[in-house]
Amino acid sequence: MKIICPDCKGNGFTRIPYAQAGEEVHAQCEKCASSGEIDLKILADQIKVLTFRNEKLHHHNEKMELDIIELRKDNKRLAAQFDESLKQFRNSGDM
Numbered sequence: 562m563k564i565i566c567p568d569c570k571g572n573g574f575t576r577i578p579y580a581q582a583g584e585e586v587h588a589q590c591e592k593c594a595s596s597g598e599i600d601l602k603i604l605a606d607q608i609k610v611l612t613f614r615n616e617k618l619h620h621h622n623e624k625m626e627l628d629i630i631e632l633r634k635d636n637k638r639l640a641a642q643f644d645e646s647l648k649q650f651r652n653s654g655d656m
């Protein structure tokens with residue numbers, strides 16, 4: 562079963578905004594390969610792929626978030642350690 566391409570509305574091409582191109586320009590529609598229609602099975606397959614990728618990226622983001630939290634804790638700990646060392650150094654009269 563086929564549907565009208567949502568990107569080009571069935572035209573097979575899209576108008577590039579004048580502000581972007583500086584003149585009247587049309588681009589062939591990549592989504593439907595300029596046919597103006599899309600096979601629903603292809604869309605269903607694309608949705609599966611995008612859902613899978615979305616899930617992977619979501620997990621990756623969670624991991625990055627936890628890493629950032631750990632790095633911030635480390636940074637605070639090191640800054641406090643540095644301040645303490647500097648204070649001791651000053652108190653020893655060498656500075």
Ligand SMILES: [Zn+2]
Pocket residue numbers: 566567568569570571572573574590591592593594595596597598
């Ligand atoms: Zn199209």
